Amino acid sequence: MSSPQQTISIAGENSLIVYFGDKPDAAIASQVAQTAQQLRESLSQVLIDLIPSYASLLVIYNPLQTDHNAVRQSIRRALSNLTYDENNESNKAQTQGSLVSLPVYYSTESGPDLQTLADGAGLTTEQVIAIHQQTEYRVYAIGFAPGFAYLGEVDPRIAAPRLATPRQKVPRGAVAIADRQTAVYPAQSPGGWNLIGLCPQRMFDPNANPTMPVQVGDRVRFEAIDKQTFLELGGQL
Amino acid sequence: MSGLKVIQPGIFSLPQDSGRFGQHAVGLTTGGPLDSNAFRWANRLCGNALEATAIEVTIGGLVLESTTTTQIALTGADIPLTINKKPAALWHSHAINPGDRIELGFATAGSRGYFAVAGGFQFEPIFNSASTVPREALGGLTQDGTALQTGQLLPCETVKDHRDSQAVPKHLVPDYGNNSALLRVVLGYQQEAFSNLQKQVFFTSQYAVTESSDRMGYRLKGSKITPSIEGILSEGICLGAIQVPADGQPIVLLNDRQTIGGYPKLGSVLSLDIGKLAQLMPGGTVRFEAISVEQAHNLLALDHHQFLNTALESRLKTIAKSTKP
Numbered sequence: 001m002s003s004p005q006q007t008i009s010i011a012g013e014n015s016l017i018v019y020f021g022d023k024p025d026a027a028i029a030s031q032v033a034q035t036a037q038q039l040r041e042s043l044s045q046v047l048i049d050l051i052p053s054y055a056s057l058l059v060i061y062n063p064l065q066t067d068h069n070a071v072r073q074s075i076r077r078a079l080s081n082l083t084y085d086e087n088n089e090s091n092k093a094q095t096q097g098s099l100v101s102l103p104v105y106y107s108t109e110s111g112p113d114l115q116t117l118a119d120g121a122g123l124t125t126e127q128v129i130a131i132h133q134q135t136e137y138r139v140y141a142i143g144f145a146p147g148f149a150y151l152g153e154v155d156p157r158i159a160a161p162r163l164a165t166p167r168q169k170v171p172r173g174a175v176a177i178a179d180r181q182t183a184v185y186p187a188q189s190p191g192g193w194n195l196i197g198l199c200p201q202r203m204f205d206p207n208a209n210p211t212m213p214v215q216v217g218d219r220v221r222f223e224a225i226d227k228q229t230f231l232e233l234g235g236q237l
Numbered sequence: 238m239s240g241l242k243v244i245q246p247g248i249f250s251l252p253q254d255s256g257r258f259g260q261h262a263v264g265l266t267t268g269g270p271l272d273s274n275a276f277r278w279a280n281r282l283c284g285n286a287l288e289a290t291a292i293e294v295t296i297g298g299l300v301l302e303s304t305t306t307t308q309i310a311l312t313g314a315d316i317p318l319t320i321n322k323k324p325a326a327l328w329h330s331h332a333i334n335p336g337d338r339i340e341l342g343f344a345t346a347g348s349r350g351y352f353a354v355a356g357g358f359q360f361e362p363i364f365n366s367a368s369t370v371p372r373e374a375l376g377g378l379t380q381d382g383t384a385l386q387t388g389q390l391l392p393c394e395t396v397k398d399h400r401d402s403q404a405v406p407k408h409l410v411p412d413y414g415n416n417s418a419l420l421r422v423v424l425g426y427q428q429e430a431f432s433n434l435q436k437q438v439f440f441t442s443q444y445a446v447t448e449s450s451d452r453m454g455y456r457l458k459g460s461k462i463t464p465s466i467e468g469i470l471s472e473g474i475c476l477g478a479i480q481v482p483a484d485g486q487p488i489v490l491l492n493d494r495q496t497i498g499g500y501p502k503l504g505s506v507l508s509l510d511i512g513k514l515a516q517l518m519p520g521g522t523v524r525f526e527a528i529s530v531e532q533a534h535n536l537l538a539l540d541h542h543q544f545l546n547t548a549l550e551s552r553l554k555t556i557a558k559s560t561k562p
Contacts, residue, residue, distance in 0.1 A: 051473025058473025
């Protein structure tokens with residue numbers, strides 16, 4: 001089902017950008033992922049790359065082999081093939097992405113901001129941990145750093161602003177919250193998100209296939225594990 | 238393996254092939270040569286595939302010693318080149334013998350040189366590319382995004398016979414001398430959030446390249462332009478995108494750009510002009526000119542055919558005799 005708010009704009013000499021709406025939600029995330037998948041097939045030879053994001057898809061093509069009008073036509077065809085119906089069982093697998101479960105060792109030891117976040121929210125750390133696990137998140141975008149997946153949306157009760165002073169070093173695997181987004185840091189890096197736990201699973205491994213356990217449009221659930229399990233799964237404190 | 242030994246790495250020397258493509262979905266940028274025109278000529282002079290790995294030398298200072306028989310070429314910025322202390326021409330291929338010392342001085346015009354070797358440097362690719370992106374810790378000789386280091390051996394093939402030296406026709410060698418550039422722009426993205434007045438200010442003003450310019454983006458300074466919106470949902474960024482943050486000073490995003498971002502964008506600089514921008518030193522000036530996407534496609538096709546249809550000029554065999562006993 002193609003909806004009238006989808007628009008195609010020029011981004012540059014070899015890029016068109018498709019806008020699916022002005023705020024992220026599950027339906028839009030699914031449309032972005034489906035359109036990307038279709039264009040990967042229909043544009044194959046002339047496609048240089050795609051960047052799916054919250055509510056848009058950047059389509060980069062080879063301008064020596066095609067032009068923006070032909071690419072627009074392929075995009076329109078892909079949009080007209082879109083399906084999104086929560087209740088249609090046969091469409092579910094196609095439209096809802098994979099469901100990926102990520103283990104998390106939540107604690108004040110592995111999540112140095114857990115206590116502060118709980119205090120600020122007027123909750124116990126146990127409640128924060130429970131609420132973080134209750135939501136099934138969507139992968140809205142991947143960027144900022146290799147393998148950094150933006151997941152939304154965090155329950156407003158545990159949403160928390162970025163730290164006033166970002167940390168110089170956030171460890172690989174840190175599970176974090178910023179506003180209504182959550183993420184797992186794919187590598188050690190600077191960062192200003194609130195750290196609430198550690199995930200032992202690699203989110204970005206250049207030598208693995210696939211490189212990442214998730215892609216844009218997938219669904220993610222977090223599952224609490226204890227320290228022992230975390231260490232057994234290769235986690236490091 | 239034979240190759241070229243790094244005696245001095247220079248200020249900032251990065252192995253680059255044509256770029257890392259098809260990996261945006263996991264958040265990887267493209268990398269690749271900032272001045273793709275100078276890069277392709279360097280490879281062409283060495284008889285290489287146009288995607289072959291060369292070294293992008295920023296400002297200069299690179300000193301190499303060969304352990305093999307090969308052919309090299311340096312294009313791009315005006316960086317004095319000597320082979321065994323004898324001056325050697327840029328935009329020109331040169332025969333190299335084992336023991337030869339290749340020294341690059343420091344740029345007198347432009348800022349990026351491209352040093353290619355016959356067959357291309359043989360680096361193990363990561364994500365299908367040898368391009369070095371320090372911010373992502375990917376690519377290069379050690380695959381971890383580090384610039385060249387003293388003592389490294391940069392592997393390359395041994396050539397059996399030196400071919401005649403070749404040169405790029407003089408009229409195609411760019412002049413980097415006046416530290417200014419006209420950049421053509423395809424309007425796009427959030428261009429409607431910039432009023433006609435704001436666009437007029439942008440296209441009639443001169444902007445200066447600031448010190449905080451690097452392979453990620455060139456930050457410009459000049460007349461402030463103000464879009465009607467402050468931010469957008471983060472979206473994909475293409476090469477050359479002109480982003481305008483709240484301070485109204487445009488940033489042109491280059492090869493090592495972040496893949497997604499949330500600042501309003503006015504459009505994108507034509508790829509043929511990205512190299513001109515990246516050759517500017519801080520204080521260099523740019524002006525912008527709007528073109529249609531159809532004009533952009535015509536210019537790209539014309540450039541492509543001109544490049545393919547231009548013959549290199551053959552020169553007599555230059556044999557760099559070792560000055561050492």
